[in-house]
Amino acid sequence: MLLNKHNIDFCSSMRIGKDNFGHSLKMRIDGLAIVSCFLNKAEKKRVYSKLRKMRKVNYKKYRVRYIKNKKGKPYRNALLIMGIKENSPVLLRIDYSPINHNSGGVRLDFHPQHLTASKIDHLLSWMNQRLGEVFYHLLARSWITRIDVAVDIYGCQLGNYIWGLERAGKTSYRNNKKTLPSVRIGSSRSILYILCYEKIDAHGSKQLTFREKSRFININLNEHRQFLRIESRYQPNATPTSKSGNALMLAHLLSMGNPFERLQVYSDDLAYELLTVGYIRAIPAEPSIAALKRSIMRNIQNSRLPREVIGIIVKHEIELFNKNKIWEQWSLCVERLSSIFNISSVFFLHNKESDRTNPQTRR
Incomplete structure (x- = not known):
């Protein structure tokens, strides 16, 4: 049958045991968006100049595509970093030149599910070569604006249970032709909402490939395992300069609270x-x-x-699964981010000390 490619998973996840009913469980970080700032105008000018240069060069390891963002978006320009193969998904999106001066100078949207730890290390090393060491400092200064954490329940379908999110009343349900059913619990504008949707596990399949431009893929459902994804989307709205002071820094990702705590x-x-x-x-x-x-x-x-x-x-x-036991695996999930997290942690204290001795307005 023809199935929307977004219902087919080509990526690997971490095994974390079984739920209370014997279903196998997997877990991973499915998306990470961070925003960072520049120490001064000169630093911003240098980085923007190098980003513009990246638009004009053909590289051996990665493809770079430039996008001029539509009106209403917070940033004017964006670069999409993809693998060199034609059908490669986006690995990193870089948005820059903010419309609002109060916005961070650059936004980095990572798609770690498409990368192994070694490939993450290679990508960040490559970015360091393009932008210089300032790229690592940008990671260290960055705060999280959205993080998607997925728990996959194998052998489970959406209709097997009834889903809820404490203190959330808005929902959205989809069950269209050529797609698998899904429900969103909570407003997409909320700090936290949950997506529950069915997927097909095609990781390692030699017959199927991720096609960047194809919307639908012909697949035999009987040849692949099916699972239900419970995806928490956490969107902290605080920045380092917020009065509340509750920004979630990338360097402090391990301290993030359990986003499945309110799941019912x-x-x-x-x-x-x-x-x-x-x-x-x-x-x-x-x-x-x-x-x-x-x-x-x-x-x-x-x-x-x-x-x-x-x-x-x-x-x-x-209790479908023990939420606390699930969250005990969080450090292993963060570990799979490899250099994204490690570099931010290592450089964080260095930047903090530098900011203390050389205080300047960030833009």
């Missing part, structure tokens, strides 16, 4: 019991607790849930 999972029996006792007239297609609550309130024409309903919901909440 319910038995699918919950929907059938609510249907049986008459609180809903039909089971919503969207397998989320928010969709069930909306259906109940429409049916009873009340903006508050009855105590009986709350009791039924609580009764059916389950």
